[in-house]
Amino acid sequence: MNPNPKFPNPAFLNDLVTKLGEAIKQSPAKDIEQNLKAGVTSMLGKLDMVTREEFDVQTEVLARTREKLVQLEARLAQLEAWCASEAPPAETNKQPIED
Numbered sequence: 001m002n003p004n005p006k007f008p009n010p011a012f013l014n015d016l017v018t019k020l021g022e023a024i025k026q027s028p029a030k031d032i033e034q035n036l037k038a039g040v041t042s043m044l045g046k047l048d049m050v051t052r053e054e055f056d057v058q059t060e061v062l063a064r065t066r067e068k069l070v071q072l073e074a075r076l077a078q079l080e081a082w083c084a085s086e087a088p089p090a091e092t093n094k095q096p097i098e099d
Contacts (some may be wrong), residue, residue, distance in 0.1 A: 050058075
């Protein structure tokens, strides 16, 4: 006997959930979902997108490139100053460019 008459017994609810799940699997809604997923996947495949991993790698490459650019600009300024004064740059100002 059900102790709470307002709610159906758990076996009835489990059976109802199972039957509803089977009905949904066989309904056109499942086909619509699959077609929608296929369409979205196809559209995303046509876009020029990269993975998060590729994006992170390129971000690191860009950071290293910017750092090297700053070093090269400083070295160029030294060489331009040297050319303008026709005196060699001081040895203390020479910094190797790191790769």
